Amino acid sequence: MSLSDQDLIKELQQLIGAEHVITAPADLEPYLLDWRKRYRGQAIAALRPSNTQEVSAIVKLCVANHIAIVPQGGNTGMCGGATPNSSGRQVVISLQRLNQVRAIDTSNQTITVEAGVILQTLQEAAAAADCYFPLSLGAEGSCMIGGNLSTNAGGTSVLRYGNARELCLGLEVVLPNGEILNSLRGLRKDNTGYDLRDLFIGAEGSLGIITAAVMKLFPIPVAQWTALVATPSAEGAVELLNRFQAGASAQLTGFEMMSDESLALLKHYYPALASPLAGNNPYEVLVEISDYESSEHAMQLMESILEGALESGCASDAVIASNLAQARKFWDMREHVPLAQADDGPNIKHDVSLPISAIPQFVDTCNAMLRSKHPNIRIINYGHLGDGNLHYNVAGPSSAETEHFFTTYSKEIQALVYAEVEKLNGSISAEHGVGQQKVDYIEGHRGEVAFNLMQSIKKALDPYNLMNPGKVIKL
Numbered sequence: 001m002s003l004s005d006q007d008l009i010k011e012l013q014q015l016i017g018a019e020h021v022i023t024a025p026a027d028l029e030p031y032l033l034d035w036r037k038r039y040r041g042q043a044i045a046a047l048r049p050s051n052t053q054e055v056s057a058i059v060k061l062c063v064a065n066h067i068a069i070v071p072q073g074g075n076t077g078m079c080g081g082a083t084p085n086s087s088g089r090q091v092v093i094s095l096q097r098l099n100q101v102r103a104i105d106t107s108n109q110t111i112t113v114e115a116g117v118i119l120q121t122l123q124e125a126a127a128a129a130d131c132y133f134p135l136s137l138g139a140e141g142s143c144m145i146g147g148n149l150s151t152n153a154g155g156t157s158v159l160r161y162g163n164a165r166e167l168c169l170g171l172e173v174v175l176p177n178g179e180i181l182n183s184l185r186g187l188r189k190d191n192t193g194y195d196l197r198d199l200f201i202g203a204e205g206s207l208g209i210i211t212a213a214v215m216k217l218f219p220i221p222v223a224q225w226t227a228l229v230a231t232p233s234a235e236g237a238v239e240l241l242n243r244f245q246a247g248a249s250a251q252l253t254g255f256e257m258m259s260d261e262s263l264a265l266l267k268h269y270y271p272a273l274a275s276p277l278a279g280n281n282p283y284e285v286l287v288e289i290s291d292y293e294s295s296e297h298a299m300q301l302m303e304s305i306l307e308g309a310l311e312s313g314c315a316s317d318a319v320i321a322s323n324l325a326q327a328r329k330f331w332d333m334r335e336h337v338p339l340a341q342a343d344d345g346p347n348i349k350h351d352v353s354l355p356i357s358a359i360p361q362f363v364d365t366c367n368a369m370l371r372s373k374h375p376n377i378r379i380i381n382y383g384h385l386g387d388g389n390l391h392y393n394v395a396g397p398s399s400a401e402t403e404h405f406f407t408t409y410s411k412e413i414q415a416l417v418y419a420e421v422e423k424l425n426g427s428i429s430a431e432h433g434v435g436q437q438k439v440d441y442i443e444g445h446r447g448e449v450a451f452n453l454m455q456s457i458k459k460a461l462d463p464y465n466l467m468n469p470g471k472v473i474k475l
């Protein structure tokens, strides 16, 4: 027989302390609403365990009482993955108190951290040990490494260092039956059968709760130069990328694109971040070069590649940041585009991945099709061009109309964009994940064989469907 909610809460209080079982409506509220304010759920409680054993004990108690669990990190996810459903029969497990850096091994170039360590704290801990942790994204001040791994987060340094998956060497995970899987080994090679670690990365909490991870570290580059470059078209942006790839190879550490409408939105909501380049350029690209030799070496490289690009016409204007403050401003420009979008109102998000060579065709076709149906829409197209990842976001004609436009046209516009993605062999989620936002598209996108395999894995690990049910894959 299952416990009543009251008795369950009492047992949870005994397990982790009464002050860490949050039930008061005002205190519970932040755990029930996602960052975009698109998803709101209900929960019996939000639980704040302080260590892996407490997470395991909570899971065992929940399973015994058929209570579903929603893991939550910094709650900055874009797809509603960390928000409970509306049943009121779930608990949220927040990882925020699992916030210890357990070990740094500078000789092995690894850091072992608990899941609730904030990404920026991890970057700072690495820097304090004279190392570099490259994962970087706009939400780094509040997202947590457990959330980054669970969404296989990308961000702005993927083209050089890879996404969260590629930066992870080992995990500690509480499984859906409460057992603790410990593979916290800092090994770069380990061929001992199935790779269990990779199952949990990008699983968005649907297969277990990540409680700790071993992450890779790197040497700190001695110099970095950042430039903002205007380009006449998406085709020009791709040519520019190819020139930087050919000229700078592994020294190319950032290549981010913003369309004119993205820049206009940025200027409207954050005038101090208006582009320093003259005119309304169809696209502006932020390029970063890092160097292990010298500042002069990096600058020479940047200048010579830009010279060639200006001559060829794929760049029409460029400015190289003259100091750290200006470089920071260029990055702030890029990172504030999603914040400007949030200020503006809801937008139809498409976090798409495409072969880089197909990006100009994708942009031209989608822009033309959408504008022929909705002439005044704003297409806020920006993203990680160096990874083939566009945030091809569509907003209504004005801020006042965004809510109406969003509710009326989301499905139609998403279908059109996703059809184009499929035609070009792309993916409907490059880095944000599936959550509840895209769960109904997964079967069609992955195809029958892959979808059935995913269902089998889910059923094998979580036979009672209690670990973040309804996210990523429906049973």
Ligand code: FAD
Residues within 6 Å of the ligand: 035, 070, 071, 072, 073, 074, 075, 076, 077, 078, 080, 081, 082, 083, 095, 115, 136, 137, 138, 139, 142, 143, 144, 145, 146, 147, 148, 149, 150, 151, 152, 153, 154, 155, 156, 204, 205, 206, 208, 209, 210, 211, 338, 339, 431, 432, 435, 468, 471
């Ligand atoms: P949450 O939002 O709390 O959770 C995300 C998912 O992971 C949920 O399904 C949740 O159940 C699950 N989860 C969380 N922690 C655990 C755990 N310990 N074990 C198991 N499951 C868990 N994303 C990018 O990839 N690239 C970007 O450039 C980027 N930029 C962003 C900029 C802004 C301004 C914002 C608001 C978001 C951005 N994001 C970006 C999205 C988001 O920050 C990332 O998805 C981030 O990795 C989520 O981490 P989190 O700790 O907030 O996770």
Ligand code: 2HG
Residues within 6 Å of the ligand: 138, 155, 334, 335, 338, 341, 349, 350, 383, 384, 391, 393
């Ligand atoms: C970014 O790259 C984030 O800025 C957010 O992934 C993208 O809001 C978005 O669509």
Ligand code: ZN
Residues within 6 Å of the ligand: 154, 155, 383, 384, 391, 431
């Ligand atoms: Zn992004």
